[in-house]
Amino acid sequence: MSEAALIDRIIPCSDVVKRAARIGAEIRNIKLSGDLPSHTIAAINSLLLVHKVIFFRDQDHLDDAEQERFGIRLGKLVPHPTIDSIEGTTSIIEFDSARGGSRADVWHADGTFIAAYPKISVLxxxxxxxxxxxxxWSNTTAAYLDLPLPLQRLADELWAVHTNGFEYAGKARVREIDKKHFDEVFTRTIFETEHPIVRVLPETGERALVLGDVVQRFVDIGKRDGQKLFELFQSHITAPENTVRWTWQAGDLAIWDNRATQHYAVNDYGDQHRVVRRATIDGDVPVSVDGRSSVTRLKVTKQPPMEAT
Structure with a gap:
């Protein structure tokens, strides 16, 4: 029996509703929990590899503990490198629009400023x-396939430096509380990591572009040329045909393959209240087309400011 047929026996095709041609599917009639059978977890993982991001409505029964109990079925939970997890949890961080650092309105994959950034995010x-x-969300494997062959070959050879100390003020609509959070929390330790801009996904052999707005520069390429290359490749990632847009309802849960996607939280709700909570699953170090691995070159913890005497 084929893998597709096995998945269909566990999660019927009628319960898998595509949301766009290249990325995204809504999975219906499943109540997520840490107690799901192993074959159901395997089917969810398989659907995630195919669709890159999957959505579940009506999961109001989940609390922080159960979100993590479910998340750990997908892999090892990992905390954020600089943002503290919610008390009593291993990895959950909260994005509350009333507080700083909540509006991730830049194109990014989670945590690419470290070497082994998260494999999966659960929001x-x-x-x-x-x-x-x-x-x-955007599909970075489809974006790679859209590149003409000469550009694929170029991308296969390029490396870029990712940092959490990116030019935040120039890339987002910044409130003072967001700037304070960025300066004092998000960048309390500065990381710089070199990634290939094309990584090979071990399960499928697919090639995914690794970029996003935390890219600081290309390795061995000047700033002006590097910026043009970034815009060229990033424009393929964010092309509308490679994206899916999700309109949230309270109780929804989204799971995405953080190695094969980027995402953007649309900042179009003004002063209205928005709260989401994210758990992340540990990832492996990206490997380039020629077999080299990403490496963190810089990790510097800021010194706290001296108190006035």
Missing amino acids: RAIVIPPFGGDTV
């Missing part, structure tokens, strides 16, 4: 405004 909607606040 749960707590409070959703009546309008706005959607999230958009």
Whole structure:
């Protein structure tokens, strides 16, 4: 029996509703929990490899503990490198629009400023405004396939430096509380990591572009040329045909393959309240087409400011 047929026996095709041609599917009639049978978890993992991001409505029964109990079935939970997890949890961080650092309105994959950045992210909607606040995901494997062959060959050879100390103020609509969070929390330890801009996914052999707005520069390429290359490759990633947009409802849960996607939280809900909570699953170090691995070149913890005497 084929893998597709096995998945269909566990999660019927009628319960898998594609949301866009190249990325995204809604999975219906499943109540997520840490107690799901192993074959159901395997089917969810397989669907994730195919669709890159999968959505589940009506998961209001989940709390922080159960979100992590489910998440650990997908792999090892890992905390954020600089943001503290919610008390009593291993990896969950909260994005509350009333606080700083909550509006991730830049194209990115989670945590690419470290070498072994998360493999999977699991995001749960707590409070959703009546309008706005959607999230958009892009398929970075489809973007690679869209490149003409000469550009694929070029991309295969390029490396880029990712850092959490990126030019935040120039890339986002920054409130003062967001700038304070960026300066004091998100960048309390500065990382710089060299990644190939094309990584090979071990399960499928697919090639995925590794970029996003935390890229600081290309290795061995000047700033002006590097910026043009970044815009060229990033434009393929964010092309509308490679994206899916999800309109949240409270109780929704999204799971995405963080190695094969980027995402953007649309900042179009003004002062309305929006709260989501994310758990992350540990990833492996990316490997380039020629077999080299990513490496963190810089890790510097800021010294706290001296108190006035």
